[in-house]
Amino acid sequence: FIDYYKNKRGITIKDLNQPLLSAKRILRNKPEEEQKERYLIPELCQVHSISASVYRSLEILPIITSHIDIMLTAQDVKQLLKLNMVKDSLMAEAYIASSADLDISYQRLEFLGDSVLKLISSTLVFTQNVHSNEDALTESRISMISNKALFETAKKLKLYQYIYSQHVSRRFWRPPHFKTDSDSEQMTKSINFHKLSDKTLADVIESTLGAAYYSDSSLSVALHAAIQLGVPLHNVRVWSDFHKTFQRPLSRYDATLREVDVQRVTDIIGYQFKDSSLLVEALTHASVPVSSVPCYQRLEFLGDAVLDFCVTIYLFRKYGTAPPGQLHNLRKSSVNNNILSVLCVNLKLHGHIRHASDYLVSEIKYFVEQLKNAMDTTGEYWLDLYPPKVLSDVIESLIGAVYTDCGFKVEPVINLIERWLEPLLEEHISLELIQTHPVEKLK
Incomplete structure (x- = not known):
């Protein structure tokens, strides 16, 4: 040590009888077990006016x-x-x-x-x-x-x-x-x-x-x-x-109301409409010619937003610590066309849709058969199926109809979703069960 300090630093040690101090340099980027012990000469050390405990406190x-x-x-x-x-x-x-x-x-x-x-x-x-x-x-x-x-x-x-x-x-x-003299612009x-x-x-x-x-x-x-x-x-x-x-524009729906089993559909969805024409509108496809009832597209637009909100609230509360990326994936899995189409068939609403399309008849029938063969699978068994979009549209339009009928209050819709959708989500949608797109995995 004497030769080192004299040759390298030009310092002459005066007290040759002083003991060496054993110390460790605390480095943040290395674990404690990797930090080597060092020896210091007391004569060359200074006692800092701020104690280590105070310095540690100041660090926070x-x-x-x-x-x-x-x-x-x-x-x-x-x-x-x-x-x-x-x-x-x-x-x-x-x-x-x-x-x-x-x-x-x-x-x-x-x-x-x-x-x-x-x-x-x-x-x-x-x-x-x-x-x-x-x-x-x-x-x-x-x-x-x-x-x-x-x-x-x-x-x-x-x-x-x-x-x-x-x-x-x-x-x-x-x-x-505050600025120090060494701070650059x-x-x-x-x-x-x-x-x-x-x-x-x-x-x-x-x-x-x-x-x-x-x-x-x-x-x-x-x-x-x-x-x-x-x-x-x-x-x-x-x-x-x-x-x-x-x-709401007034129309005469009396004759059209007879084309839908209003009471049966009401029993299925568990909501009693004040204005039954909204229910008929929610079940009317654009293929119906010269209808006094508009098709469901406006109600579907509204129902999509209401459903999105209700499912978001459900996921936000259930997965209280999940990061936003996982919440987005869960929501995508919970409100896509496939799962809503499964819900439509499970509720047996597909038989009450007003349409005038032979193509839709065959497409719905084919999807129902596909569904029967896939239902025993765990997780998102519906992802490999190809449902006609009308099935998911009807779920959204019915939600829009209920929301409109009750004066734009979400509570009745939340009650419906708790009965309709949440059992399906509880059984088949979770962080462990949802299928993540390969691009998301790379992220």
Whole structure:
């Protein structure tokens, strides 16, 4: 040691009788068992004025201050949007980007908020465009809730100021407005500014809606949040306004009602319609010529959004810790055409569809035979089957009919789905049973 310090460092050790100190250098990138013991000369050491225990405590200061910052920012957002009814923890989560590399991010709430926004916008365009067909309704909805529209809304509200997107680095962390002499201009800029994609801004609109709904499991709160966020809802201010403003075109359906066994279908689905013509419309295919009843396409458009919302709520609550990617896969498996077609046949609704197509007769018959041979298989046994789309359409249109008949309330639909669909999901859909696309596996 004496020769080493003299030859390499030009230092002469004065006290030759002092003992060596055995020490370990603590390295974060190596486990403790791999860190070698080192020997130090006391004469060349200095006692730091900050003890090791205090230093260890200070190491978590960046994490503590960042969490305080997140919670205070959530309060600012609530004040900006006048959403005091939203829980602080959920509002904070709604503005944490995955790039922050924290235990939580907005993605689960965005998954939930996406279905909430789809339901609100679908109900709006359905009730305010009573003569528009499915394509026109879809186009109107897209103009309201596309990523571009949501991005512009978020930008107008300057929500980018509230998004927490940067990973907390103890090495480069600085207190607010603090700068050391060694900090370069580039480092200062990277600390004080963050880059956000257009989609991130669009996502926080949906995550805010998800937080609003989940705070009280209330669509009324979610609707209020949508209004405060600037989603164009025209003269709708409370949820009951959808029913009040809806003026369904009047038609004479008396003769058509006799073509459907209304009581039998009512018994099957477990809902008593106030307006039976909605049930007939939900069962009427576009192939029926010169019908006084419109086909089911408008109700199918609405029912698709309602079903998507109800299944999302079911999955969100059942899989409370599942990451958003798994939730998306579960939802895809739970509401696709194949599983809804199986449900239609299981309920024996396929025999009550009004249509005028020999092709549909043979296609439905063939699918029913396929289904009989596949039903003993576990998991998603329906994936290799080829059902006619009319079967899944009828399930969605019936859901839309019930939702419309009850004044645009989701509770009756949730009750139906609990009886119709959840037993099928419980038995055949789970994280272990669903088939993941090869591309998803590579991700």
